Amino acid sequence: MGNVIVVGGGAAGMMAAYSAGMCGHKVTLLEKNEKLGKKIYITGKGRCNFTNACDIEDFFKNVVSNPKFLYSALYTFSPDSMIDFIESHGVKTKVERGNRAFPESDHASDITKALDNGLKEFGVKVQLNTEVKGLSIEGSTVKGVVLKSGKELAADHVVVCTGGLSYYTTGSTGDGIEWAKAAGLKISDLRPALVPLNTKEAYIPEMQGLSLKNVNLTIFDEKKKLYDSFGEMLFTHFGVSGPLVLSASSIIGKTLQNKGKLSAFIDLKPALSAQDLDARILRDFNDNMNKHLSTVLRGLLPSSMVPVFIDILGFDDGRQINSITKEERQSIVSLLKAFPFTIIGLRDFKEAIVTQGGVSVKDIDPSTMKCKNIEGLSFAGEVLDLDAFTGGFNLQIAWSTGYLAGISI
Numbered sequence: 298m299g300n301v302i303v304v305g306g307g308a309a310g311m312m313a314a315y316s317a318g319m320c321g322h323k324v325t326l327l328e329k330n331e332k333l334g335k336k337i338y339i340t341g342k343g344r345c346n347f348t349n350a351c352d353i354e355d356f357f358k359n360v361v362s363n364p365k366f367l368y369s370a371l372y373t374f375s376p377d378s379m380i381d382f383i384e385s386h387g388v389k390t391k392v393e394r395g396n397r398a399f400p401e402s403d404h405a406s407d408i409t410k411a412l413d414n415g416l417k418e419f420g421v422k423v424q425l426n427t428e429v430k431g432l433s434i435e436g437s438t439v440k441g442v443v444l445k446s447g448k449e450l451a452a453d454h455v456v457v458c459t460g461g462l463s464y465y466t467t468g469s470t471g472d473g474i475e476w477a478k479a480a481g482l483k484i485s486d487l488r489p490a491l492v493p494l495n496t497k498e499a500y501i502p503e504m505q506g507l508s509l510k511n512v513n514l515t516i517f518d519e520k521k522k523l524y525d526s527f528g529e530m531l532f533t534h535f536g537v538s539g540p541l542v543l544s545a546s547s548i549i550g551k552t553l554q555n556k557g558k559l560s561a562f563i564d565l566k567p568a569l570s571a572q573d574l575d576a577r578i579l580r581d582f583n584d585n586m587n588k589h590l591s592t593v594l595r596g597l598l599p600s601s602m603v604p605v606f607i608d609i610l611g612f613d614d615g616r617q618i619n620s621i622t623k624e625e626r627q628s629i630v631s632l633l634k635a636f637p638f639t640i641i642g643l644r645d646f647k648e649a650i651v652t653q654g655g656v657s658v659k660d661i662d663p664s665t666m667k668c669k670n671i672e673g674l675s676f677a678g679e680v681l682d683l684d685a686f687t688g689g690f691n692l693q694i695a696w697s698t699g700y701l702a703g704i705s706i
């Protein structure tokens with residue numbers, strides 16, 4: 298049995314240390330923060346949506362980057378395995394809408410507690426406040442790690458679980474990606490994902506705080522449709538956010554960075570065809586001939602959208618319904634079906650739920666998480682070029698890859 302060092306006490310690192318310990322290795326878990334799992338505490342708005350209890354085949358559909366790489370990891374340690382792990386380590390769980398699993402207490406700290414119990418079970422040595430500076434590699438074999446203090450710790454095997462670049466205040470500063478690069482591994486382009494978007498038009502921040510439910514968002518690169526989905530979104534002081542926008546960011550990020558801008562449209566009435574909507578507006582107009590357009594629009598739109606809407610239409614304030622022509626009515630329908638704005642950038646890593654890109658999976662054996670070219674080195678979790686949509690999928694990627702890395706040593 299070997300001497301194993303796991304670097305990074307986040308989700309992937311705790312699980313890798315647990316499973317390596319379970320296999321009888323002497324394991325040391327190094328974490329630069331004062332506690333383990335700092336990011337876990339803020340996941341799921343403090344409730345930790347720790348996995349998604351869906352079928353594994355459905356799981357893959359929610360992975361944005363490199364789903365096929367995850368076959369072994371997910372079949373070895375599935376969402377059900379994770380639920381069993383948490384329950385068998387003293388924490389009750391529950392499954393909510395969309396198969397999202399949480400601790401029954403709604404306290405993320407319970408998930409960390411369960412993992413902590415697992416680490417104790419197999420005598421994993423946890424060293425907090427211990428920052429690793431780099432890997433110690435001789436030829437093509439890892440010999441251990443070098444700490445920031447200058448001290449070297451020897452190991453037969455090192456598992457790097459240092460996370461990505463998002464929410465760096467939790468400790469995820471991309472260190473493992475730098476070490477991989479220095480060791481000659483390929484790094485896929487890094488960008489924030491599950492992140493809000495900056496927009497161009499001044500009218501978007503005018504509606505900040507407004508949340509839209511049951512709308513359809515489409516995003517185009519010129520004529521090519523990149524994204525089309527239904528749900529909730531939000532206007533902010535810089536642009537747009539909310540579930541629809543976060544998911545969109547993971548899909549459009551690369552093209553957006555290449556092209557600099559993309560056009561987006563909100564269908565505010567997705568349940569009605571343009572024809573049905575026109576008929577409904579015509580009825581509303583006939584019933585309110587002597588009222589102001591803004592009064593009638595308030596029946597169709599959130600009130601903070603109405604002035605913006607009238608401005609985009611180019612209508613004078615105070616237009617009465619009886620003065621609206623058929624063409625003008627049709628332009629109202631068109632705007633309700635395709636409210637336009639321009640996306641000009643992703644927000645920063647510090648606002649991103651995950652990092653897209655990282656250590657290229659081409660350099661990693663998917664059945665062991667071992668590095669193909671360097672002996673004694675494995676990677677797990679967000680440090681790898683793996684990311685998924687919201688719903689518990691990203692944490693499960695960390696648990697599954699961490700577990701597989703640990704048992705494969």
Ligand SMILES: Cc1cc2nc3c(=O)[nH]c(=O)nc-3n(C[C@H](O)[C@H](O)[C@H](O)COP(=O)(O)OP(=O)(O)OC[C@H]3O[C@@H](n4cnc5c(N)ncnc54)[C@H](O)[C@@H]3O)c2cc1C
Pocket residue numbers: 304305306307308309310327328329330333334335336337339340341342345346347348427428429430458459460461463464467468469470471472473649650651677678679680688689690691692693695
């Ligand atoms: C606000 C927010 C909410 C989220 N909510 C959810 C959710 O509900 N469900 C879900 O599935 N996913 C969620 N995620 C994503 C999920 O948290 C991450 O994908 C997951 O934590 C990645 O785990 P990891 O172990 O790979 O990396 P991390 O959690 O980033 O852990 C890396 C660890 O390594 C340590 N480390 C880094 N460098 C060094 C070094 N040089 N020396 C020693 N230690 C080091 C860090 O301090 C850190 O503790 C959320 C993310 C954020 C930011």
